[in-house]
Structure formats: structure tokens, C-alpha cells
Amino acid sequence: MNQDIIISKNVRLYYGQKEALHGINLNFIKNKITALIGPSGCGKSTYLRCLDRMNDLIPEAKMTGTIKINNHDIYAPRVNVADLRREVGMVSQQPNPFPFSVFDNVAYGLRLEGIKNKKKLAPIVESSLKQAAIWDEVKDHLNDNALSFSGGQQQRICIARTLAIKPKIILLDEPTSALDPISSFQVENTLLSIKKDYTIIIVTHNMQQASRISDRTAFFLNGKLIEFDDTKRMFLNPKNEKTNDYLNGKFG
Secondary structure: OOOEEEEEEEEEEEEOOEEEEEEEEEEEEOOOEEEEEOOOOOOHHHHHHHOOOHHHHOOOEEEEEEEEEOOEEOOOOOOOHHHHHHHEEEEOOOOOOOOOEHHHHHHHHHHHOOOOOHHHHHHHHHHHHHHOOOHHHHOOOOOOEHHHOOHHHHHHHHHHHHHHOOOOEEEEEOOOOOOOHHHHHHHHHHHHHHOOOOEEEEEOOOHHHHHHHOOEEEEEEOOEEEEEEEHHHHHHOOOOHHHHHHHOOOOO
């Protein structure tokens, strides 16, 4: 039975007086990949940042509505945001490894949690790099600076860094937009290989990417959720004319 791990109801996001998200109702099934698509500035990344409360860092931003993860309201007053962000990992658009070794990058979050012993860290680092499909390329270079690798390798190191702290949910904001096609393909394969263990939500401008890897797709336009459906169904037979126009390249 499909299980909704995230339930969001009537989510509105304001920047000062400007309403950027207009009452989004969107649920996510556990261990599935959901793509958020739509033209630039349509609200998909803004919505994504609601899920790990990164919009809290913008002084004028205010959210209303409810978002529950595993039936817990993540905006409730007593929620520890640091704990939330351990449960909900984020991989950003540009590969952003820290300027130190591959090992220390992947171990970073674990050390923050108090795990200092290298014998305890080593197997977690190795398994995270294997999950991120980058182990074979870096296993003999764990002490090399992560910035010395290609963009695609850096992005998979960043995915390994996220996996190391064992989140339940992984958010990715245009994770392959800065990468060449081969590196993008490797990141896509990584996501497909790990979805059995994680719930994945990916913002993408790339329609082919959404159709290749996602189970469900949500189409955003002007801060509104226009359509949400099984990916194959939406791409083959969209219900909304605006969705059809976007998928057929009439705007974007």
C-alpha cells in the first residue's frame, strides 16, 4: 500500500506582502521519486524549501498552511529545525563540497553528531559513497580535496554527504543543471538506485529527466499547483491545457 510520508495542505508562502505560493496541496509517497516541474520563477524551489524550512532563513518570508512529515507538523512551535534537516537532506543546484578531503566531506555531518572515531566513521563513509555510486572513482583518493574532482563527481560526493546522516527524505534542487549529459546520467542512475531506501523530491527544468526518473510529477505555474499525477499519465495525457502547453514547449 502506498504511504504518504509528506502531507502539505493549503501552503502559502509570502515574501513581505507578496504571495509566492498560492495554497499548495501536495502529498508525497514513501520511496518514490517526485519531480516538480514548471518555468523559472513558478514556485517549485520555493515550495521545496518549505519542506526543510530553509525559507526560515529569509527574514521577510512567512508560511501558512500545514506540512506534516510522518504525521508530525514540521512548523509546530517545539520542532527542532536541526533535527528536521537531518531527516530531510538537501542537495543544491551547484555541487558544493567543502574544501577538504572526500572522507572529511562525507563524515562532516556525522562528526557534528559527535561521531569522532575514524574506525566508526570509515564504514559509514564507504557505504554512503557506494550508495552514491562514486566509491569506485574515489576509493583510492579519499584524502584528496573534493574540489579536485569533476562537477559530476562532486555532486555525487555531495549526495554521499547527505546520505551519511541517514535522512528519510532527500530534496534536490536542479541537481544536474550545472553538469554535462554523462554526469547528469550518472546522478540520475544514483537516484534510481537509492529510491528503495529514500523518498526523493527533485526540482528540474529538464522534461526528459522528469520522465526518465520520476514516479509522479507536479506542474507548478505562477505559484500555483496546476496538475499532479503519475508521471507517465501526465506526460502522455495531461488533464490541464496549461500542462499540455508547457510539456509541448509552447512556453517555459
